[in-house]
Amino acid sequence: MTDQTSAAIVRIRGVNKTYASGFQALKDVNLDIKRGEIFALLGPNGAGKTTLISIICGIVNASSGTVIADGHDTLRDYRAARASIGLVPQELHTDAFESVWSTMSFSRGLFGKAPNPAHLEKVLRDLSLWDKRDAKIMTLSGGMKRRVLIAKALAHEPRILFLDEPSAGVDVELRHDMWRMVRELRANGTTIILTTHYIEEAEDMADRIGVINKGELIIVEDKKVLMRKLGKKQLAITLRQPMRSIPDALDDWSLELTEGGHTLVYSFDTQKEETGIAALLRALGEHGIDFKDLRSSESSLEDIFVSLVHQPNEVTV
Amino acid sequence: MNLHGIRAIYRFEMARTFRTVMQSIAAPVLTTSLYFIVFGKAIGSRMGDIDNISYGAFIIPGLVMLSLLSESISNASFGIYMPKWAGTIYELLSAPVSWIEVLIGYVGAAATKSVMLGLLIMGTARLFVPYEIAHPFWLIAILLLTAVTFSLFGFIIGLWADNFQKLQVVPLLIVTPLTFLGGAFYSINMLPPLWQKITLFNPVVYLISGFRWAFYGMADVHIGVSVGVTLGFLLICLTFVWWVFNTGYKLRS
Structure with missing residues (x-):
């Protein structure tokens, strides 16, 4: 034993x-x-x-x-x-x-x-x-x-x-x-x-x-190990003009286009020293992408479960 | 043996009985008193003696049995059905108690109440009809054996039932007719020959006959047969409950 x-x-x-x-x-x-x-x-x-x-x-x-x-x-x-x-x-x-x-x-x-x-x-x-x-x-x-x-x-x-x-x-x-x-x-x-x-x-x-x-x-x-894996937050950026696709210049960020191109969703890791939000907002400005609202949210446990079910390997430690 | 567990179940059940004293004690005593007034006094006074016993006295064992059977069944079946219905059965299933301890607690409490009720009805009957008891030891023994056996049977009904209708259907549609046809109000010798044979398939005949023998020393069937049949039924019920707790039927999914 x-x-x-x-x-x-x-x-x-x-x-x-x-x-x-x-x-x-x-x-x-x-x-x-x-x-x-x-x-x-x-x-x-x-x-x-x-x-x-x-x-x-x-x-x-x-x-x-x-x-x-x-x-x-x-x-x-x-x-x-x-x-x-x-x-x-x-x-x-x-x-x-x-x-x-x-x-x-x-x-x-x-x-x-x-x-x-x-x-x-x-x-x-x-x-x-x-x-x-x-x-x-x-x-x-x-x-x-x-x-x-x-x-x-x-x-x-x-x-x-x-x-x-x-x-x-x-x-x-x-x-x-x-x-x-x-x-x-x-x-x-x-x-x-x-x-x-x-x-x-x-x-x-x-x-x-x-x-x-x-x-x-x-x-x-x-x-502690698991929370690092699950502790993802999201920033929803409501755009003034809808987009058809995400510009290549924003490839460095994990972005998703939702609500018919009206919203950019950025998923980031709260545990990291740099969330990347400041750099992302600067990049949006540099490329002339205007936005009218910012909303940050923590992914719910239900969301996390969904991701666990569909991509179990992502969180397996 | 988890004696604390048995005591907890027994006390819980007895507390339930005393909480509903009007329904569980007063109502059956009143009903039986009405039987004595109607059948014992009003109608009974116009009927001849049966085996040298006045009709009023003759029906006492049957009436006590009628209450004993229905109350044993209803008390024990409600006792185990209610936790199932309310969901509190989880505690019993997760507790360190064996099936025999659960039975002693629930069936013991139901039988205690029935015996109390039986003695109370016998006391009430004494107010209406004078009677002597020929075999007091056997009277108590048969009272206890019947109360335990039918409380066990009620426990099984409570385990089996998954709605209130099922809980009532066996006592109302099977046990009550069998009791009325089991010689509570007549001697089976008064029946036509064919029915005398058919009625022997009714297990309640043996209970009432045995109980009447304990009262007056006369019976339709031999006391040994009466006790044997009741013990046989007790064993069948015990085996069934043992099987339920071992397989989890209707208790553990």
Whole structure:
């Protein structure tokens, strides 16, 4: 066993999943999650993120392959494996008529832990839910329900925490609270795996990032390395006169002509010392190309996924 | 054994029962009281004794069974169907609990409620009709066995159902007719010979007959056969649930 393997708290080997409908949700996924890291799994809708998490947690059966969680096979030794895992699902699935305190107590018991009111109180206070402990879940707002799901997942003190799209429908304040808590959990040794659509979220939080698309893990990389690859920005230059084609003199820049020749789009790398914008604008002036507006934007994660799907080699590190 | 897990499920289910006490306890007790007033007092007073037992007393075991079966099924089927419907089943599926622990929690709670209800109905019946119990040990044993078996059957219905209609269709269209035709209000000896044979295919006959034997020491079929048939049904249900949890049928995709 290599050092890297022994440091892995979750080991996924050759996992495939084909649903009864014939849809292949996962294709030969191999992945090691390191102990104590925050790992972000990115991917568009239907990429297989939730299926992968569900297989690790025991909610979905894999068609083939193995998953080891905290040293235990998730099928053969499911008790020990599952006891170490906490899951915050994507959807707000809650018991409407239960109180916050009783639903948390239920979760802790279900995962085989003796009652520990002090721990439950700490989790509820950390999530600003202590005042709501006797409230029925149905009376809480969406954001509060999300906190309740996190509280339930933490009730049995898991060593591995899965957060499936935790920011969906959550306001800025809760998002910040949540990330503060995630950092604290990591500081206390909990490994965190999150899925997200938001690149900023992954950028803020993750140590490593995996990108999954159409059931395949396209890339797994240290965040800093990956952000350099994904951190492209675009400058849209609205022209006074439309162009038929890009002049040869502008070949040095990566330009695209859009909107029927009315807009020049320049893609540049924010990580480089020189973005090339100043030189481009000078060149436009020198060649008498007038423009009336400039607009810079960061490519969305969806755009990046599209580029990953069509040109996977471009981003493979 | 995850005892904390079993306790958590059991307490959750019992809390649900007490939250809906009007629906789950008061309503069946009221319905049964109405049966006693109508069949036991009003109509029963004009009917002759059956095997030297007054008609009012004769129908008690059948009426208790009627409530016991329908409440066991409905309580256990709702218990497992609701998390499926609300999506909270994810927690049960990802928890370190075995299928037998899940069963003890859900079926145990459903059966507890049914037994409580059965005893309550027997107590209510005592207000209307005087009766003595010939075999108290067997009465409790049959009460428990029936409650557990039919709670297990209800659990299976809850696993199988993927809408509210399916949840109701088996209790309403199969179990209730079988119970009415299972000798709740008559002795099968009162039927024509051919129907006496046909009715033996109705499993509820064995339950009611066994229960009536525990009350009054008289039965349509031998008590051993009654207990044997119920145990056989229990084993079939257990095997099915074991298969469901092992294959993931309707639970894990």
